[in-house]
Amino acid sequence: MDRSGRPGHQPDRRTGRIPGRRENRVVVSRSESHRLPTSEPREVRRAAIELFGHEKGTVALACLLYLAAAGAGAALPVMLGRVIDGIGDGWSAGRIDLVCAVLFGCIGAQMILVRVGRRVSHRFGDRSAARVRERALGRALRLPLGTIERAGTGDLTTRTTGDVAAVAGLLRYTGPEVVAAIIELIVLIVAAFVIDPLLALGLAAVLPPLALVSRWYLRAARQTFLAERAAMSELADALTASSSGARTVAAHHLQAERGELGHRLARAHYRTLRRIISLQSRFLPSLDLAYLLPVFAVLIGGGLWALSGGVKVGAVVASTMLAYRLAGPLDRIMYSLTEFQSAGAALARVEGIGKVPLEDRPGRPIGTAIELADVRFGYDDHHDVLHALSLRPRVGEHLAVVGPSGAGKSTVARLIAGIEPPRSGTATIGGVGSATIELESLRRNVILVTQEHHVFHASLRDNLALAADRDDDALREALHRVGAAWATDLPDGLDTVVGGDAHRLTPAQAQQLALARVVLADPEIVILDEATAGLDADAVGETEAALSAALSGRTVITIAHQLQVARGADRIAVVDNGRVVETGTHTGLVHRGGVYAGLWEAWNRGRQSN
C-alpha cells in the first residue's frame, strides 16, 4: 500500500469498502472435521430411555389403557368363534343374543379405551418433545461461537428445528401408535394360543419373511436417512450463507458460483430422497406378502384339520380372524420403521450437539483493559491472517480500526470478543485471555455488534428488553439515541409486533434495533463491526456520533470500513496484512503522510469520483 493509494485501495463504488486481499468468505462447503458430531446408536438409545424415565407414570397408564383396548378388540374373533361353535352345540337364542351384546360392548369399550390411551400418550409426547427441544436449544446456546460458525449455522438450525420436529412427531404420534400396536400384537397372539395352541403356531409363518425384510431394511435405512439429513443440512447451510452473505456474494460477483453450489447440493439431496423411495418401494410390498402367510397357514391347515374332526370350525374361524388382524398392528409397526429411522437419525444429530466439547471458561477479569500482544491467528492450520499483531485500546476511548478489506480487522474484533483464541501471543481483557473469560461475565461486559442482527417475532418492547429489563421511557430513549425515529410512528408503539410478516423491519431499522440494545445493555466494551453498514451514508455519521455519546466512558472499538466513521474516533489503528502498522489521531495520521494518509486520500478521491 502506498501513499498515493494504488487502484487496489480505492473504495468500492457500491459498498464503500476499501478493497484489499480478502479471500472469498462465503463458505463453499464445510470440511468433515468442522461438522457438528452425531451420536452413536448406543447414545441415542440411552437418550430415549432417559426420556421415558421422566414419564414413567404416564407411560404405564397409557400402556394399561392400550392393553385393555387390545383385550376388548381380541374378544371379537374369540367370541365369534364361540358363537359359531355354540350354534352347532345347540346354544339357546337368548345365550347367543347375550354373547353378541357383550361383543358389541367390547367394540365400544375398545374405541373409548383407544381414545383415552391416545390422549394420555399425546400428553407424554408433548412433554417429552418439549424436553428434547429445550435440551437442544440449551445445548446450542452453550456452544462455542467459533464452533457454530465453522460448522455452519444451517446445520445447527436444521438440528434445532427440523430434527427436533422429527423427534417430537415420533414422540407424540408414531411412538405411542407403535407401543399400542406391539401391545395389540401380543394380545392377539395370546388370544390365538387360548383358542388353540396348535393353530396359533400358524401365526409364526409371518416371522421368517418379516425378520428377513426388516433386518435388510433397518441396515440400509440408517445410513440412507443419515445421509438425507446431512444433505438437507448442507443445502440449508449453503442457502443460509448465500442469503445472509448476499452483499459479499454481490460484491465478489459470486452469484453464478453460489447458484451452482445450491443446485449441486439440491441434486445431492434429491439423490438421497430417491434412495429412500427406492428402499421403501421394495420394503412395503414385501410386507404385504408376509402378512398373508399366517392367514393361509391357519386357514388351510386349520380347515383340513377341521375336516378330519381334529378341531372345531369356530376355533379355525376365530384363529383365521386373529391371523388376519395381525396385519393391522404389524403394518403400523413396519410402516413406522421408516419414521423411527428418520427420527433416530434426527435424534442422533440433536444429541450430537451435546457432544461438542464446551469451552473451559474459568476466567474472571480484573478491570476492562484490552490488550492484544504479538497475536498470531489463522482460520485454518495452514496460514495466518494475523501476524504478531499488537494493539492496546485505552479504557474508555473510542478506537477505530481501519485498513483494506481482508487485512484482518474483523478477526481482531473476534479475538477481543473472545470468539476465537489466538494461535500464539495473548488477547486479554482485564488480564485474562478473552476466550477463557466466564461467559456470563463476557456477555455482560463485552458486546460485539456485527451486520447480522436478529429481529425476534415479538413486540418491539420484548425485542429491546432482551438486552436489559428497563421501563418504556428508557427503551424509547435508547431508540431515540440511535436515530430510530421510525419507532415513534409504529401503530402500536412499543407493543407493535415486529420480525414477522405483520411489521417487517428494514435492514437499517433492524440494525438500529441492535444498536438500541447495545445502549440498553450498556456494557463496558462495545465492538462495532460494520454495525452501521446498512444505514444510508448520512445516517452512518449521525448514528455513530449518537452512539458514541450514549456510550461515553465505555471502550468503543469500531471496525470502520468507511473512513468517515474513523475520523470522529479518539484514536485510529491501521491494520494491514494482519499487523497494526500505524496508530494515532485522524489529524496526526494524515499529517504523518503514511499508510492512513494514503487511504484517506484514496478514500476522498473515490468519493468525489462516485
Ligand SMILES: Nc1ncnc2c1ncn2[C@@H]1O[C@H](COP(=O)(O)OP(=O)(O)OP(=O)(O)O)[C@@H](O)[C@H]1O
Ligand atoms: N470465518 C472465516 N473462515 C476462513 N477465513 C476467514 C474467515 N473470516 C475471515 N477469513 C479470512 O481472514 C482474512 C481476514 O479477514 P477479516 O474479515 O478479518 O478482514 P477484514 O479486514 O475485516 O475485511 P473486510 O473489511 O472485508 O471485512 C481474510 O483473508 C478472510 O478471507
